[in-house]
Amino acid sequence: MAFSKVPGKEDLYVGGIFALRKPETFLEKNFTSVLSVIKYSFAGWGEEANRFQHMSIDIDDMDDQDLLVHLSSAVRFIERGLYPPVAPDESTSGQKQRVDIINAGPQSSPGSVYVHCAMGKSRSVSCVVAYLLWKHPHRFGGKQTASSTASTAQRRKSAADAVEKAVKWVREGRPIAEPNPGFMRQLELWWEMGCPVDHDGAVESHPIYQKWLYETKLKEARDLGMAPEADWIRFVDEEAETEKNEPKPEVPEEPKGELRCKKCRRILATSKFVVEHQGTGNKGSSNAPCPHIFIETLSWMRPALEDGALDGRLNCPNAKCGATVGRFAWQGFKCACREWICPAFSLNRGRVDEVDIRRGVLGIRNPPGRNGSL
Template structure:
């Protein structure tokens, strides 16, 4: 496959590495006035001699593997592409107006890695084309729309499943690209990395290192900024049936039924996120075990955990699983004062 133009107002092209290694390909590059080359592969311009000076070049050395992390490079990649299409010395184009520069994005074959970076740029630059109003609800559909657009200019391209998922996360994050670490610092990316770590542990039949366990309630408290949550998530809070101690608020309850199906009232388990009160049960590194009420005056057995996952009575698997037995807990509507909370940085209310 030769060099292909991405449909749209920009002089944006995608293809394989061979284009840059043949005279015919080099001629095509010259004809398209390409000034910037993004190599999503380890690549050198040594064969170009002095002519290499006509290009600005960026290289991202990543394998075309579902487990490769391309997401973390998206901020740098989209800013590089944009600098070629809209040079700083030129007035930046607005809307869908034409751009002056030419950018070639390539990998080995121009099918997966390079196309992923092109899609990342389209989502970043033109979110209005793909449905910016509801990012999380439409992430999968949005990425597919962008892929369809690229295929109009280059048939048969298909990022691997891992990259497709990373593009969905990129969209859910809001395509942050203020600096190279914009993704790395994002909570969605950090949660994704944590889930990858858990999978690696499961693959070798081990529990994660206790020091690496992410307790979701501590993550919330650690945000360190004032925020107001109004009905953040509908649902019921979970309390110990014996002592009435709150075990989980609605935001930490994990749905465990496929999208589109209503959770069955016959489910014997309520699954929740990993919370800090579970620390004593998890710190010995066991793959599975019991969960007890954190109230020291109660200590009732209320459920179990299994890093390898558990199968609910409704036949759904939840991995990892932190399960509370419905016969041992009560599910109650949160008090109205719990529905509206204001979180302040430590010390603002006189306490730590």
């Protein structure tokens, strides 16, 4: 099974490197474009290689490889191959050609594209799935947009469903289709981003991609038992400043409250920087509230993190105060509620005041089970 047709009206094929062993057989298929999701060159094919457009993505079939960053350019390449743009100087004949295509009905695309890797199982299938998710979102649950009002958990679930459906779609034509788990997760992120293809670097500049890349780097550092290098630590409050004009991956939340140093009352975090965990609001639980309030990495922590320590204390940034208000651990730690938070930046509940801005009441917590606690 050298070539497998991807079900649908596009003349889109997926397969392995085996199909390229015999150039004469391959050329019979008259592909107009070939996407190699593997390091591959047609240099030995001479003039014949000019019969199709070629793009090669040099990547291994490993969970931790970053295929995501290539998806915008890969999908754009596939689309250009299937539906070649009409050149301006051919506009007259091009129009005629278009009409012919329309008259030909929905049977096929004007161009034909072969997407391959080594086996035609993981890398190439991932790129085809990315294309289908972008081109035919309605087949897989409808277009996902970053501004969707769904919760993070709901978005992840619908992304997982969409990707699963798209892989099944390809599997109808190629039963061995099976992107590796790392690529599956990346395809979910692709869907969550809304499959951005405005330009080749569309994924790279997307906040969801940047966040994922950062988390990947944190994990690599963690696996090596090291703290991240100071110059690439992301301080979430600083990003909130610089990314005001960028599309927001999360629905902006009304500030509900503040966490202040108990000793000097300096604001340490607003509620939008609180990392939700099961014990955050002690919702509906009769147990005592968690001793930790987890927050994002914020710029006032910079002095504590610059030294490259794996864990340590967090002190109040007010120079006149400097009280210990919590602690951090890049490798994470387990809260009293048994949830593992990683990385962990914790404010000690006993050392901060929780202020509800809306009610203008200081230091009073909502009772358990009520919304609006920090």
